[in-house]
Amino acid sequence: MRPVEFQILLTLAHGDCHGYAIIQDIQARSNGALTVETGTLYRALQRLAEEDLVRPQEGRRTSPVDDDRRRVYAITTAGRRAATEEARRMSALVEQARAARLLGGA
Amino acid sequence: MNRLHTVWAAIYRRALAAFPRDFRARWGPDMELAFRDRLEGAQHSRLREVILVAREVVNLLTDGIRERIHTNTGPLRMLHIQDIRYAVRLLTRSPGFTLLTVLVLAGGLGLSTFTFSFLYTAMMRPLPLGEGDRIVRIDPVLEGRRYPVDAIDVGALRAAVASVGEMGGYSEREVVVGLEGERRVVDATVADPLLFGIARTPALLGRSLIPSDAEDGAEPVVVLSFRTWEVAFGADRDIVNKRVELSGVSTRVIGVMPQGFGFPVASEAWLPLPARTMTTTEAGLLSLRLVGRMGKGVTPSQVVAEATPVLQRAFASRDTSVKARGVGALVESFPKAQFGEERTLVFTALNLAAALILLLALVNVTNLLLARANERIRETAVRLALGASAGRLVMQGLWETVLVCLAGGVVGTAGASWGLDAITRWTQANIPANLAFWWVWQMDGVTLLCAGVFVTVAIATLGVVVSHRVMHTNVRQVMQDGNARAGSRHEGRLSRALVQTQVTTVTVLMFAGVMAGIMAQRAVNFDPGYDVTNLLQAGISPPDARYGTREKRQDALRNVHARLAEHEAFERVVMRLDVGEKTSPTGRFATRDAGSAGTVPTAYVRATLGDLSALGARVVEGRAFDASDDTSRAPVALVSQSLAARYWRGRSPVGDQLRLAGIGDTLQWRTIVGVTSDVMLGNPLSRDRSPDGIYVPLLQSEASRAVVLARYRVSEVAGREGLSQAYSAVDPLLVPDTVQPFAEVMRSVGLIAVSVTRLFGACLAFALVLALAGTYGLMSRSIGLRRREIGVRRALGASDAIVTRLLLAQGGRQLGVGTLIAAPFLIVGGLGFMHFFPVGGWLTLVVGVGVSVSIIALVLGSTWLPTRKVLRVTPRDALWSD
Incomplete structure (x- = not known):
């Protein structure tokens, strides 16, 4: 799984979002270090949708001020499972890094 | 929205x-x-x-x-691969055309990339230290000019400017390292130990300075540069903790900095700036440059807002004539601040010149690609007629353009990379002592990014033109009339636009190149106003450690001068120090009687000891200084004839009094005892060069050092020996600093000017070759497109003279439009040169006219030659061949 896809799934795991909200959330989570442009975001969303990890939902508002034309994206059960798998893989890597004393602790 | x-x-x-x-x-x-x-x-x-x-x-x-x-893993990808192969085949089938276009593009792209990268590294690149972009210099500004910080203000600035976490000052001085027989003078930086924290660079051996080194009573210590460690101490790995004589004081070496480190300025050694200098209560004792590291997320404007009120209060408390609103703070990244105030102008002007050369290259390649497209116009029409899509044909043309641009980009970038390496080698070989440590030019990310942007611009520009040509192919007309229809209205308009762009670009480049050449020539051949034959220059700086008072330092200067004057090796000796500049407040003076016509009078102020005529200034009225004009006698001054004529119009200034407010001479009036002949003073390349001078006795100034100018009688070797003997006769620890023939000093002044001129002369030569070949090519194609029309005209009875006039008139019209577009650029450029350099309006006008005449000759010649060629073809052949 590509990092941007994992970031998207991480955002959607908290709740359904439209495109701009996903960009904002990724940026906020990384303290501004990570900015996803729209082209990269939607290519990733297309891949996730094709693998049925994300489901686009037409004309659904997540807040009263939302534009009706905005599409909202929701994580699927398969998406949640894939994100969990990826998180576990990363966690194992961190443990290995810690064992190699690349991080604090042993 | x-x-x-x-x-x-x-x-x-x-x-x-x-x-x-x-x-x-x-x-x-x-x-x-x-x-x-x-x-x-x-x-x-x-x-x-x-x-x-x-x-x-x-x-x-x-x-x-x-x-x-x-x-598109299937057919489309295959189509692209086919198109690329087709483009490669086309290019390899015409190696001459391919080589020419690639070389022209490589020249334009390489020069633009080189110029941008060179200037970016010199002026804009953040320091190559940890988070170097946060390191800034903080300068007080008074009426638009920046000054050093008075040591008395550093404490207040530290307390008030919270956005700069670490802040430290430094000054420069020369020290003598070593004992008798092995002494050498090194340029040292007297630095606040905090500067090493700001630099985030650990020492190679031992340690760098720490705050306790600067405290009162601390042991004298020094940190050596890598170069000093190598040259003066033979790269001794056990140097740390050894003691060396530093201007007569036993000093412990505590560390050696890594190779290439020279923060904040190129330095051969670092000494601690005593902490008590920051807590002084007396203004004017020590001036410092202030460097700081801004906190994360802090902008320079925040620092300015915090520092300005402190500086306003400080200036107003010392000089009531200073208006608080004229005082401010300038906070800039360190390289920007070091390069000076003209950097934006230099950066923009040189990049603009490079962009014009790129434009010239693009115009010429466009012409070549269009000529090639015309050769294939029938093939294009046939393929369109057989059902090929215009998009497909455009893609094939685009791939050819992309390949040519990429090849040009690779060759150009390789050339730029070689040029940057060559510049680094040259500067390190020719100006090693005072080279800014971040001036290491090499291929890096910025250079590659810049090359990428230029290649993209080239692909986009050429791609649009090539696509436009294919999209506007009229199949029916081409199939019917062949290449003759290649000369459509669109094509003619584009051809004219290319010629006009070429004329504008070449005119502006030639004008700028000739003016820059004249300025460089003046820098090389500048006349200091006095005879420089057999003249040796050396510095003298009595060390503070043993010459702690002004009287002691001035005694040393007086004694050395006396020894030199009576030495048989010399026929004339003078000591000099530039203490005030006409262009800055240091040159301000007030007169007791003469009017100042509403403006604050300013002049170049020179402190001298010895024979003034050695500096070209003869005393024409009154008396000269002598060695008895010291602090024990009434203060005196000499003024130049031009200054006398300006401020004492119609009468003699001798006997009147003046006060040098700009150099702190605020309490005493100096009596004018004589008038000297005029000699031009100031930077030889500056518009502000002027004969307005005031001379004061060196022994009645605050000078603690001086420059010695001595004319030797027999040989340079004997002169150098004489200097050493005279210095050491006064004090064995005094050594002449940087002895060199004055002609060598002048050569080094002109060295950078000559080198830069050669560099940009080569660029200009490339531009001129492009212009000559390109203008001929453009006019040749433009006239070639009208071959059928000319054949018809001649068949109908038009004479060769009429056809020649017709075509020359066409060339003349394009010339006129191109020159008109260039005119505003020439005017702005000419005014710019007149503003910044000592060049008159007439010279600028003559250069402008000369360049215009050359361009007229170039365009008319480029029109006449293809006209002759086309007239050699008979009307029958002209019609038949198409």
């Missing part, structure tokens, strides 16, 4: 076309909405909006192409 957002949205929609149609249909509307949301989120900052749009567009183009390649 405001109007500008509508424009950004339109640009975004256009760029979205890079994605395949299916993708656009599914995701496009949502992407546009997300983009608009991001625009709204840019918080109405124009700069943020522009950056956002640029990033989004680049992202759409790259991801769009990736998506196309990803989704």
